[in-house]
Amino acid sequence: MSERVYIFDTTLRDGEQSPGCSMDFTEKLEMARQLERLRVDILEAGFPIASQGDFEAVKAIASEIRTPIVAALARANQLDIDRAWEAIRDAERPRIHTFLSTSDIHLKYKLHKTREEILKQISWAVGHAKSCCADVEFSPEDAGRTDRDYLIECCHAAVEAGATVLNLPDTVGYCLEPEYERLFADVKSRLPGMDKVILSTHSHDDLGLAVANTLAGIRGGARQVECAINGIGERAGNAALEEVVMALYVREDALGVHTEICREELFASSRLLTRLTGVAVQRNKAIVGLNAFSHEAGIHQDGVLKNAITYEIITPQTVGLPSNQIVLGKHSGRHALAKRFEELGYQLAKPELERAYQLFTQLADRKKNIYDEDLVAIVREGFQHLPEMYSLKLLQSVTSTEGRSTATLELEKDGSVFHDSATAEGPCDAAFRALDRITGLPGVISDFSVHTVGPGNDGVAEVSIRARFQGCEFTGKSTSHSVVEAATRAYLQAANKAAYEARRREEQGAALASRSVHEKEAVDRLLPGGY
Ligand code: KIV
Ligand code: ZN
Numbered sequence: 001m002s003e004r005v006y007i008f009d010t011t012l013r014d015g016e017q018s019p020g021c022s023m024d025f026t027e028k029l030e031m032a033r034q035l036e037r038l039r040v041d042i043l044e045a046g047f048p049i050a051s052q053g054d055f056e057a058v059k060a061i062a063s064e065i066r067t068p069i070v071a072a073l074a075r076a077n078q079l080d081i082d083r084a085w086e087a088i089r090d091a092e093r094p095r096i097h098t099f100l101s102t103s104d105i106h107l108k109y110k111l112h113k114t115r116e117e118i119l120k121q122i123s124w125a126v127g128h129a130k131s132c133c134a135d136v137e138f139s140p141e142d143a144g145r146t147d148r149d150y151l152i153e154c155c156h157a158a159v160e161a162g163a164t165v166l167n168l169p170d171t172v173g174y175c176l177e178p179e180y181e182r183l184f185a186d187v188k189s190r191l192p193g194m195d196k197v198i199l200s201t202h203s204h205d206d207l208g209l210a211v212a213n214t215l216a217g218i219r220g221g222a223r224q225v226e227c228a229i230n231g232i233g234e235r236a237g238n239a240a241l242e243e244v245v246m247a248l249y250v251r252e253d254a255l256g257v258h259t260e261i262c263r264e265e266l267f268a269s270s271r272l273l274t275r276l277t278g279v280a281v282q283r284n285k286a287i288v289g290l291n292a293f294s295h296e297a298g299i300h301q302d303g304v305l306k307n308a309i310t311y312e313i314i315t316p317q318t319v320g321l322p323s324n325q326i327v328l329g330k331h332s333g334r335h336a337l338a339k340r341f342e343e344l345g346y347q348l349a350k351p352e353l354e355r356a357y358q359l360f361t362q363l364a365d366r367k368k369n370i371y372d373e374d375l376v377a378i379v380r381e382g383f384q385h386l387p388e389m390y391s392l393k394l395l396q397s398v399t400s401t402e403g404r405s406t407a408t409l410e411l412e413k414d415g416s417v418f419h420d421s422a423t424a425e426g427p428c429d430a431a432f433r434a435l436d437r438i439t440g441l442p443g444v445i446s447d448f449s450v451h452t453v454g455p456g457n458d459g460v461a462e463v464s465i466r467a468r469f470q471g472c473e474f475t476g477k478s479t480s481h482s483v484v485e486a487a488t489r490a491y492l493q494a495a496n497k498a499a500y501e502a503r504r505r506e507e508q509g510a511a512l513a514s515r516s517v518h519e520k521e522a523v524d525r526l527l528p529g530g531y
Helices: 011-015 025-038 052-064 078-088 104-111 115-132 148-161 177-190 210-220 241-250 263-277 298-306 334-343 350-366 372-382 427-439 483-512 517-526
Strands: 006-009 042-046 069-075 094-101 136-141 165-170 198-203 224-227 391-398 405-413 416-424 443-453 460-469 472-480
Touching (some): 006 241, 011 042, 025 042, 025 052, 025 263, 042 052, 042 078, 052 078, 094 104, 094 115, 104 115, 115 136, 148 165, 148 177, 165 177, 177 210, 198 210, 210 224, 210 241, 224 241, 241 263, 263 372, 263 460, 334 350, 334 372, 350 372, 391 427, 391 483, 405 483, 427 443, 443 483, 460 483
Parallel strands (some): 006 042, 042 069, 069 094, 094 136, 136 165
Antiparallel strands (some): 391 405, 405 416, 460 472
């Protein structure tokens, strides 16, 4: 049996902190549950000191997620480490991941500290983390550009203080493969006590080398790899988890290592992240892109029909890609639906199945062919537990090539129905304006993305929206056969969150009115800035 490489997923930390990829509390939990299904070994849940919202999400993940190690990031200081520990102390297997820059560039321009001071800080911080938690990982930030002898001194200090995992990040994505491989080989051969330590890779994709460098790190001796679903992360991103996992699987013969990831969950993980963040992967993205398994050229199609091995090194089923066959139609019943969901990996409880069935029949009325992707979209869409103050009763949209569009909306709130109309340049904008008039909460769209789920002209539109209401940003997502309806529902979801938050703040404000100004300021600081 080949040696095992541990998969450290940083989708919810390095990934989530990148622009456009932020998730709210519920979304982070949903993603964490999927990462557990994917069987990642270590799940980095966030950076608890960064905000109250991050702290709460990490805490909730640590209490719920049982199988993977749950890690929290902390800079090498007491406040950060204590906050990280507070967030993960309920985890089945908690890990504190602390880091400090070690390259001369960072010491001189960012930290204004000497090498001696950094060494002392590493010893102290790792020691303090160790006094809270048995499992401590240390990262010398910018290891890729750190003087080798000094890096080994820093690693030595961390191991002496109790670190059992040493991550050697190429923070700025600068290293070439042979250099990154050498880095690991050097540390492995020169660091005393290496038998008790796992070395870890952490590559960034600034030169498009993150996955290649991750594999180089493994060749050099790393047995943990840090990566993120769809390769999201700071700037150009981290190494894409699905690419690393599949490279290790397909080329185990050459690399001599394996992972214990549930590969059939790769596609679902990628799709879920796209839905939660609204950031889609490009069609030709390896492993999870829409084109990854399509064959266009006649010669290729001919070969694949004769035997898929001619042009396919991975079958779509290996990564859990739905088969694309027509599976269900409008006459299918709950039983068939439940069975198909089971095959797709969803064990639905009775009320969930009922909800899925309603959505399914609505869709089947409008759409002849229901594909597996449609079912995945239904189940993901239908089970979001969002506060819904307003629900959509009716949407009428009139659009013309000649001029402006008009939308009429009916929304229900607490048993009463409200309706209004608006006119704007496009049909979606008209629907948003009509909705604003009813809720009294005008929103400004900051991000709008739409893509189709399912093949051909029969696909379902999936719309993700980010909008600002009263200075705070909220997100919404929805799927429908009609783009205007999906966009309206997504916008309504964001508006519902805004209305819910406005009410929460109002209630909080009333409760605080009787308290001192000092106390109020303290609580305000703890209120999250938005979703
Ligand atoms: O890129 C980096 O150096 C990091 C560290 C915090 C590990 O993300
Ligand atoms: Zn990073």
